[in-house]
Amino acid sequence: MTELTANVVRTVTGEEIAAYRDVVRTGLAPATGASPLHAFVVASPVIDESVNLIGASTADGSPVGRVHLSQEITVHRPLLAYEPVTVALEVVGARKLGKGVQVGMRTKLLAEDGCELAELVTGAMLVGAVTPETFGELPPYPGKGSTAEPQTVTRSIARDTVTRYAHASGDLNPIHLDDVAAKEAGFADGVICHGMSVLGVVVEEVVDRYANGDVEAIRGTGARFSSAVLPGTPLDIVLQQDEKFVRFSVKSPSGVALKSGWVELA
Template sequence: MAMDVSKVGAESSVHEHAYGWRELATYALGIGARRDGELAYLYEGHDGGIRAYPTYGVIPTFEPVRELMGLAGIEMAQVIHSSQQIAVHRPLPPTGKLQTVAKVDGFYDLRRFATARLTTRTELEGELMFETTWSIVVQGEGGFGGKRPPKEESLSIPKDTEPTFERAFATSTEQALLYRLSGDDNPLHADPKIAAEAGFEDGPILHGLCTFGHVGRAVVLELAEGDASRLVGMGGRFSKPVWPGDTIVVRGWDLGDGAVALQAAVSERPDPVMTHMWARLSKA
């Protein structure tokens, strides 16, 4: 089935996502949260109820994004998640029922392949909670005469400047199996045979959004004194795969006024795994 570029502007149905402390804690564990220093994100008995890492906002978008990909004739075997952005409008309460709608923002032509840009809006009881932007490479679908993709938001890393912080997170060999419990159940991240067929001979890779969540944790822990409600936006490109068991190293440069330039790598290999990364923090 060929990608249907006439679906620009199409919207998904409204998808509901009910969550409580189990969902929030499972997600926090999936992005590596630890008992020491992060118990508020893992335990429902915390004063005021369990807290939520704001990158949880990607979780209710999976189903509407999949619906639109199917509508546009995009098969999972064709896609590579190339970048992700999230805008956080309000912190999540400990329980709720979210409503999410996805939209096809555009299809862009890079000759050898295409890029699909999808956006989502998530509300809780009529109030906007999250907006996300997904950029997805669609292999084998370029050359249709479309425009090139627009530039994405990014913040430049200051030249010849040491990072404000560097934080290392050791992932477990079961990290992808744990993260997929939150709903991102693509077998590429679980099944060695499927991973090998996709070119990953060393085994299933970690979800890009799991790495994304680790980066969000680093910003919260290093620059927001553990208060995740201050993380109001984040984005970046996925540049290299991460394998469960790798150690994710996040470096951040505090640029002032809540702006943070970021880069993520793994200690096992030299190349960055996420680039063009940025975060925005509200004032304390």
């Protein structure tokens, strides 16, 4: 198995940018400008297709499950409406483990002039996969703890917000929309929130609390996804500021949802 690359040109409309920012700010005052997480929205179809192309398969031929393990996003400048963006992705490594194959991907978003808009590092587990064989290197995750005084804010994501997020992000996986499908996938209580929607809630809290409401002051964010979040459940967001970084974790009644989280400020 060799490293896999893909280059796809994509654009987003102003309406798409606004709709996504609106849904991740549910419960907060309206705001303008692209969310730092919109880089992932643009890249995710390419990430999805690339994972499908690396030759992953199960021993019995059943479908390969996929779990989003971690996401890092470095933002050089916000996305603009209607600008062509090249999504340049490389699958940099895969490692065979007991539960499947873990993969690491590095993606760059490039403007028409070649300027780098954002870089993403994505970790995923292909559950049940027995191929491909191990190759390359998985990128290390740089999340660190903090000794700063913590601040805790409690939020929740309503069921209708989950549906709105699905359509705004383009992630229409049935586990986020249909209770039966979610239960068949192993989530006994039905529909679960998107992991990136939980990260979106945290980033918007940081924008308002530590960046004076200026989304362009966010230089990057990242977190590890630890456990599923049910709609309507309280989320305790623990925030700790260390100079230009706000470290965070998110806890729900069922356990830690996001860990080793960080947001970098300008």
